[in-house]
Amino acid sequence: MKKISILAAIVFLVLYIIPTLSLQYFEKKYPSKKTEVEIAESNDSIISDDNSERRNVQVYDVNNNKVITIELEEYIMGVVAGEMPAEFEIEALKAQAVTARTYLLYKLKKNTTNPEQHKEAPICTGIHCQVYYSKDELIKKYSQEWYDKYWDKIANAVTSTKGQILTFEDKIIEPLFHSTSGGRTENSEDVFTAFAPYLRSVDSPYEANSPKLTATVAMPIAEFVEKLKGALGITDLTVQNLKDKISLLEVSEGGKVKTLQVGDKVLTGREFRSLYNLNSTNFKFVQNNNTIEIVTTGYGHGVGMSQYGANGMAIEGYNYQDILKHYYTGVKLMTYK
Numbered sequence: 001m002k003k004i005s006i007l008a009a010i011v012f013l014v015l016y017i018i019p020t021l022s023l024q025y026f027e028k029k030y031p032s033k034k035t036e037v038e039i040a041e042s043n044d045s046i047i048s049d050d051n052s053e054r055r056n057v058q059v060y061d062v063n064n065n066k067v068i069t070i071e072l073e074e075y076i077m078g079v080v081a082g083e084m085p086a087e088f089e090i091e092a093l094k095a096q097a098v099t100a101r102t103y104l105l106y107k108l109k110k111n112t113t114n115p116e117q118h119k120e121a122p123i124c125t126g127i128h129c130q131v132y133y134s135k136d137e138l139i140k141k142y143s144q145e146w147y148d149k150y151w152d153k154i155a156n157a158v159t160s161t162k163g164q165i166l167t168f169e170d171k172i173i174e175p176l177f178h179s180t181s182g183g184r185t186e187n188s189e190d191v192f193t194a195f196a197p198y199l200r201s202v203d204s205p206y207e208a209n210s211p212k213l214t215a216t217v218a219m220p221i222a223e224f225v226e227k228l229k230g231a232l233g234i235t236d237l238t239v240q241n242l243k244d245k246i247s248l249l250e251v252s253e254g255g256k257v258k259t260l261q262v263g264d265k266v267l268t269g270r271e272f273r274s275l276y277n278l279n280s281t282n283f284k285f286v287q288n289n290n291t292i293e294i295v296t297t298g299y300g301h302g303v304g305m306s307q308y309g310a311n312g313m314a315i316e317g318y319n320y321q322d323i324l325k326h327y328y329t330g331v332k333l334m335t336y337k
């Protein structure tokens, strides 16, 4: 009798308590009719009717400095509208909807015990997390005509992927994305410090439609030198010796500058990008008489999904699942219920 009850306790612990603990916060935020959160493969997923209940999410509104409560899928619509041009192909918008939902759940889980920038709620409406616009804000930002033209399309991208998120080895991923990679995305550890197995450098071949594919920042060489001297705290850099003093040290797999040598100092590509307000760290210099041109390729940090690359894939006939699996290595698309 005693043995049976010990066995029962172990079975209870393994089958119920342990999985419940790991999903505790998730469950707390998303109470379901079922006793635990189920994550099912979405390839065969038709989201069941019992998933139709409203789930609210608390979001810190950066414009009004207060926490607002929004229905989860409606929040995702406002993020898709805020983060991707509505003119994009529907499959690209669906991919953005899945990343927006994944990021929300990632933040909700991550910030439970350690809120960083906004203690009031685990996610905010600003660029710090992911941009969200309410319907009123969208009409104000664009126009009523814009809203009438695009809202149904955005809503469709969200409802047709309802509940779908990206996971890697059963954990919700941090689905980083950017505007335009410039032809190849970056390994996460080459841009940020953390290695993520699903944020690998991959080709991004369909970005020709991106208005941010290349850009040029031009300035007098003297100004370029002064900025660099100020940033590095060096004095022995001049217009004349610049060519000898500056060189590339490391280039990432995605083609972006990781580090530069300037005199005896080392500058990261990100520091250089920020110093000259560049679109990306994929850059080269062209000297033209007294002017220097810094030509950049791509726009953004280059990690994860390229939005213009996603739209290019959609134009080529790929669906949102193809797009997500291309940009996020080894992920599974799941549906939470």
Ligand SMILES: [Zn+2]
Binding pocket: 117, 118, 123, 124, 125, 126, 128, 129, 130
């Ligand atoms: Zn935030």
